Amino acid sequence: xxxxxLRQRLGDAANLLAPERVVDPGSIAARARRSxxxxxxxxxxxxxxxxxxxxxxxxxxxxxxxxxPKVETSADGVEAGGWERLPDGPLSGRVGATAVWTGKExxxxxxxxxxxxxxxxxxxxxxxxxxxxxxxxxxxxxxxxIAPSPxxxxxxxxxxxxxxxxxxxxxxxxxxxxxxVDTCPSTDGDVAFIRYDPxxxxxTSLDAPPTGRDYGLAGVGRFVxxxxxxxxxxxxxxxxxxxxxxxxxxxPDDPMPAVFDRTVVSSADGEALILIGAPxxxxxxxxxxxxxxxxFDLAARAWEELPPPPGRGYRGWGVxxxxxxxxxxxxxxxxxxxxxNAWSELPPGPDVDGWENQIAGVIGRGDAVYTDATGFLxxxxxxxxxxxAPPDGRQTYPYSNVTAVGRDMFLFGGDRxxxxxxxxxxxxxxxxxxxxxxxxxPDQPTTTSTTTPPRPGxxxxxxxxxxxxxxxxxxxxxxxxxxxxxxxxxxxDFVTDTGQRPGFMESSSxxxxxxxxxxxxxxxxxxxxxxxPRVPDFVDKFDGSLCSPVEIGVAPGATxxxxxxWQTGCLESESALDPAPSDLLPEREPDxxxxxxxxxxxxxxxxxxxxxxxGQDDYYDRAFLDPEGGVIVSGASGEExxxxxxxxxxxxxxxxxxxxxxAPVICEIEAIRIRR
Amino acid sequence: xxRADGARDEFEAFISRAYLxxxxxxxxxxxxxxxxxxxxxxxxxKTYGAWSRLSDPAVAGAYTRKVMVREAGRWRRRRWxxxxxxxxxxxxxxxxxxxxxxADHLRLVDALRALPLQQRSVLLLRYMEGRSEAExxxxxxxxxxxxxxxxxxxxxxxxxxxxLDEDGVLERD
Numbered sequence: 125x126x127x128x129x130l131r132q133r134l135g136d137a138a139n140l141l142a143p144e145r146v147v148d149p150g151s152i153a154a155r156a157r158r159s160x161x162x163x164x165x166x167x168x169x170x171x172x173x174x175x176x177x178x179x180x181x182x183x184x185x186x187x188x189x190x191x192x193p194k195v196e197t198s199a200d201g202v203e204a205g206g207w208e209r210l211p212d213g214p215l216s217g218r219v220g221a222t223a224v225w226t227g228k229e230x231x232x233x234x235x236x237x238x239x240x241x242x243x244x245x246x247x248x249x250x251x252x253x254x255x256x257x258x259x260x261x262x263x264x265x266x267x268x269x270i271a272p273s274p275x276x277x278x279x280x281x282x283x284x285x286x287x288x289x290x291x292x293x294x295x296x297x298x299x300x301x302x303x304x305v306d307t308c309p310s311t312d313g314d315v316a317f318i319r320y321d322p323x324x325x326x327x328t329s330l331d332a333p334p335t336g337r338d339y340g341l342a343g344v345g346r347f348v349x350x351x352x353x354x355x356x357x358x359x360x361x362x363x364x365x366x367x368x369x370x371x372x373x374x375x376p377d378d379p380m381p382a383v384f385d386r387t388v389v390s391s392a393d394g395e396a397l398i399l400i401g402a403p404x405x406x407x408x409x410x411x412x413x414x415x416x417x418x419x420f421d422l423a424a425r426a427w428e429e430l431p432p433p434p435g436r437g438y439r440g441w442g443v444x445x446x447x448x449x450x451x452x453x454x455x456x457x458x459x460x461x462x463x464x465n466a467w468s469e470l471p472p473g474p475d476v477d478g479w480e481n482q483i484a485g486v487i488g489r490g491d492a493v494y495t496d497a498t499g500f501l502x503x504x505x506x507x508x509x510x511x512x513a514p515p516d517g518r519q520t521y522p523y524s525n526v527t528a529v530g531r532d533m534f535l536f537g538g539d540r541x542x543x544x545x546x547x548x549x550x551x552x553x554x555x556x557x558x559x560x561x562x563x564x565x566p567d568q569p570t571t572t573s574t575t576t577p578p579r580p581g582x583x584x585x586x587x588x589x590x591x592x593x594x595x596x597x598x599x600x601x602x603x604x605x606x607x608x609x610x611x612x613x614x615x616x617d618f619v620t621d622t623g624q625r626p627g628f629m630e631s632s633s634x635x636x637x638x639x640x641x642x643x644x645x646x647x648x649x650x651x652x653x654x655x656x657p658r659v660p661d662f663v664d665k666f667d668g669s670l671c672s673p674v675e676i677g678v679a680p681g682a683t684x685x686x687x688x689x690w691q692t693g694c695l696e697s698e699s700a701l702d703p704a705p706s707d708l709l710p711e712r713e714p715d716x717x718x719x720x721x722x723x724x725x726x727x728x729x730x731x732x733x734x735x736x737x738x739g740q741d742d743y744y745d746r747a748f749l750d751p752e753g754g755v756i757v758s759g760a761s762g763e764e765x766x767x768x769x770x771x772x773x774x775x776x777x778x779x780x781x782x783x784x785x786x787a788p789v790i791c792e793i794e795a796i797r798i799r800r
Numbered sequence: 801x802x803r804a805d806g807a808r809d810e811f812e813a814f815i816s817r818a819y820l821x822x823x824x825x826x827x828x829x830x831x832x833x834x835x836x837x838x839x840x841x842x843x844x845x846k847t848y849g850a851w852s853r854l855s856d857p858a859v860a861g862a863y864t865r866k867v868m869v870r871e872a873g874r875w876r877r878r879r880w881x882x883x884x885x886x887x888x889x890x891x892x893x894x895x896x897x898x899x900x901x902x903a904d905h906l907r908l909v910d911a912l913r914a915l916p917l918q919q920r921s922v923l924l925l926r927y928m929e930g931r932s933e934a935e936x937x938x939x940x941x942x943x944x945x946x947x948x949x950x951x952x953x954x955x956x957x958x959x960x961x962x963x964l965d966e967d968g969v970l971e972r973d
Contacts, residue, residue: 130964134828134928137905142820142827142836149815153808156815156844408806478867481849670949672942692949 207515207535210552213258213267215537217548220278221254223525223536226287226322230527231270232536232552233257233289233320236278239539239546253278259322260552262529271325275316279525283341283348285367289320290348292333292341317365333363334372340387345394345422349375355382356404362388364422379427380416381405385438391462392445396421398430398462400440400449415449419462433458434469443488443504450483450502459504471507474500484512485526485533487557492528496520497535503558515553516540516761531557542762544711551800581678583643584635587690599693603636604644604673632690638678645686646673647693670694709758709795714777716744717799720770732770733788734778746788749778749796756795765798775799807851815844818861821929825865828924829872831913843867862939869921869940911961919954922947 213232215221221235236253255276260267275293283290293316315332333339339350348365359382361374383401390397397420406413415437417430435456437449451457451470458467473479484499485492487510494501497514514520518538526535533555540547585601646669671694678684686695721735732749736742749770759765770776776796783791819840826843827836847864912920918940925936926947933951937944958964 130923130927131930133905133908134924136901137908138824138828138928140902140905141831141909142824142833149812149819152815152819152841152844153812153848155841156811156848478846478850481846670943671946689949692945694946694949 206512206555207553208556209515210260210554211265211267212551213260214269215256215258215550216254217539217550218254218278218537219519219539219548221525221536222277222280222282222291223527223534224282224284224289225527225529225534226284226289228287229259229261229322230529230534230536230552231257231259231289231320231322232525233270233273234277234280235525235537237548238278239548241541241544241546252276257320260534262554270320270322271327273318273320274327274329275318281341283343285343285346285348287322288367289322290330290341290343290365290367291318291320292316292339292350293318319367330365330370331372333365335360335363339363342388342390342397344388344390344397347422349388349397351386351388351399353386354384354404355386355401356384356407362399375420376425376427378420379418379429383416385415387438387440389440389442389447391419391447392442395423396462398440398442398447398460400433400437400447402436417460430460430465431467433460433467441486441493443486443493444490446488446504448486448493448502448504450486452480452483455480470502471509474509474511476500476511479509485528487531490531492531492533492557494526494528494533497526497533497555506558510558512555514538516549518549529554533557542709545713581638582635582683583638583645583676583678584633584683584685585645585695586633586685586687588687590632590690599690600648601634601688601693602646602648603638605638605642605678635683643676643678643684644673645676645695647671647688647695649693709756709762709797710779712779714797715780716740716747716778718744718776718778720749720772720774720776721746722749722772732772734776737775743783743789744778744780744791747778747780747783747791748788749776749793758795758797760798760800769798770796811848811851814847814860818864822861822864822868825924825929826868826872828909828912828928829868829917829920831909839868839871840864842871862935865925866939866941869917872917872921908958908963911958911963914961915954915957918942919950919957922950923954923958926951 215232215235217237218235219238221232223230223232234254234257237251253276255273257270257273258267259270273291275291277291277293280291280293317330317332319328319330320326321328333350340353342349342351346367348367350363350365352360352362359377361377364373364375365371366373378399380399380401380403382404384404384407386399386401388397388399399418399420400415402415403412413436415433417432419428419430420426421428433449435449435451435458437455437457438452439450441448441450445461445463447460447462448470449457449460451473457470459470460467479500482496482499484496484501485494486502486504488504497512497520499512501510501512503510512533514535518540520526520535520538525537526533528534535553535555537549537551540549583603587599648669670692674686674695676684676686676695688695716734716736717740718734718736720732722733723731734744734747734749736745757765757767757770759769776798778796779794780791781794783789822840822843823833823837825836826839827833830836830839843864846867847860850863851860912923915923921940922936925931925939926933931939933944933947937947940947942950955964
């Protein structure tokens with residue numbers, strides 16, 4: 125009766141808030157497919173790069189089949205030292221810049237100011253994309269500005285041949301919007317085929333491909349291969365651009381049936397291309413759902429059919445001397461050795477729901493391929509999968525471009541969201557891949573890293589309404605920081621079952637030091653028979669956990685407080701956690717940005733002052749900054765910082781709760797955030 | 801990049817059948833229809849990615865709800881989707897709702913929103929969607945005992961704010 129009443133009321137409330145209306149399942153499905161495709165298919169050129177920079181080891185959370193699949197991605201890479209911030213370059217913040225490793229420099233070009241919150245549905249960029257660029261030399265750790273591209277673009281992939289970049293900008297429109305990503309191939313937007321010569325710092329506009337516009341690019345020997353992604357709308361020829369004669373030519377028809385999921389990979393020697401596809405017949409006959417593979421010898425201009433892979437895969441990637449077929453969509457993929465035409469199986473995927481839609485690259489012994497800084501990486505050197513997350517909790521989906529620099533991953537920009545405010549980032553980072561087995565200890569970077577290890581945090585577990593006395597009952601808490609093996613705390617800490625006071629609750633709380641990041645907590649109960657009536661629900665021996673592990677975020681320097689039901693060991697939700705300073709910052713933009721300029725020795729009160737940054741309202745100049753009395757003080761990443769850390773020269777965002785007219789102005793300071 | 805036309809049709813058919821129920825679940829989970837719909841759309845992206853394993857609509861529905869609960873937990877950690885009050889009434893309430901009923905419904909929504917996500921999820925699965933304890937446990941990836949304890953706590957919380965009487969029957973203003 126009560127159930128029915130509650131059901132009725134919940135249903136009525138749902139009807140009120142979400143009244144039924146006509147929906148178009150086709151458009152909803154199309155949005156889901158499009159989002160999925162953007163997530164999974166960042167188009168990128170295939171680079172076979174010399175291993176140039178192999179830096180300090182940083183192993184992100186390693187995901188194996190025994191791992192807890194509920195542990196979510198966080199910025200663990202930062203904490204593990206995996207990401208190192210590089211010197212800032214001349215480019216403004218942006219998403220979707222094209223970052224390409226030439227073998228000597230990383231060229232970063234294009235991009236957009238398009239800001240779209242995580243998981244939101246946005247209309248599209250309001251501004252045209254960028255055409256400016258810069259190049260970063262890892263050997264000198266210096267940036268240089270480069271000549272602007274003749275076409276503005278974002279989200280494009282590139283191919284590299286002989287150190288030159290080639291881009292096919294399929295939507296080189298005057299005003300390019302997000303909608304054009306999908307509609308461009310059928311609109312009248314221009315196609316620009318352009319080359320950048322880093323040595324001459326010179327762009328050249330080349331003849332566009334004579335047919336079609338929707339090509340992927342791959343560098344193979346002295347050629348740029350332009351290949352179609354699918355034969356579903358009829359087969360059309362793939363093309364070769366000869367970089368020496370600047371002429372296009374068609375590649376003879378491949379021996380495959382009509383296929384989709386077509387990708388081209390260069391052989392390691394650059395003398396052949398490997399084409400991988402999946403027969404379109406499999407779309408109606410699942411029994412044919414495997415890949416077909418063929419090799420085209422550039423000198424002989426002849427095709428050769430190769431054996432099929434051991435498992436279904438999606439994109440082909442060239443790494444070391446192998447062609448790796450990545451197991452996107454939940455297949456098993458495989459690894460092809462073109463010298464023997466033999467396939468090998470890949471290590472099994474991690475036991476994480478949806479991992480197959482988040483494959484972000486492959487790491488070999490000498491090089492790597494990366495398409496995203498968020499997701500799962502296949503580490504061929506140790507036959508395992510590694511989870512990687514970008515620094516600062518920034519969005520890399522779908523725009524922040526990455527490229528392999530040797531075995532490491534270079535990341536430029538992206539966007540970060542806090543309090544409903546998005547920020548375009550113009551910083552550059554490098555993720556150090558784990559060392560391959562047998563690899564020598566790498567040289568340490570010659571310059572000081574701009575990142576420091578984050579401070580640890582603390583986790584406090586408080587029992588809710590514990591009884592004073594309970595027999596036959598033990599409660600232990602297993603704490604696993606950042607996916608590591610759990611460490612057990614609390615056995616006998618909460619309840620004494622030995623000694624002079626058996627059964628007495630000795631403590632109702634437990635505090636442990638933990639690394640900041642994601643901490644998994646699970647209680648373990650031991651309840652003995654004959655434990656007396658004070659554990660009413662359990663009359664039989666019980667030894668185990670009644671509740672699933674709970675993941676708790678611990679901010680650097682902060683104490684996360686979790687409340688636990690003493691009887692079941694179940695944790696209350698995250699709402700019980702202390703908010704991080706970033707949660708307390710006002711959601712509006714800072715009122716003023718500046719640099720701390722005091723205290724001055726000749727001033728009697730020795731107070732901090734604010735010198736405003738260029739372009740700020742001079743009303744606030746030289747305002748007193750007293751970070752006391754409830755003022756929220758936040759670090760750049762939202763971590764807790766003490767007022768003592770605010771010193772002269774610190775760049776800060778400042779929120780005020782009102783100012784009194786005076787010179788200099790006297791404001792009630794609401795919050796201060798240290799800027800990077 | 802091709803996907804099977806058949807799979808596309810199946811996916812659209814699934815959406816056609818399940819979408820409104822998913823939006824109702826998402827709306828009540830987050831207390832906001834717009835965010836509920838966003839949550840569904842996000843979850844459907846993942847459902848589509850896993851479609852080859854999910855062609856059974858019942859499995860797909862459970863999978864999508866599972867993703868929704870998980871995503872809702874993640875969204876809570878992002879300030880940009882911070883809880884928004886629902887102090888204003890929808891422009892077009894159902895015609896048979898009196899103003900008092902509407903206020904009652906919103907009180908229930910607010911009380912639900914004050915619950916921890918896991919308790920809220922259990923109450924919605926158990927009492928709004930009429931799923932068994934075993935189904936809810938399977939869907940949330942927890943034990944039946946946990947479903948029981950979460951449901952009991954959720955109901956107790958509704959009771960503590962006067963929305964349920966001691967017998968579990970809803971109180972009305």
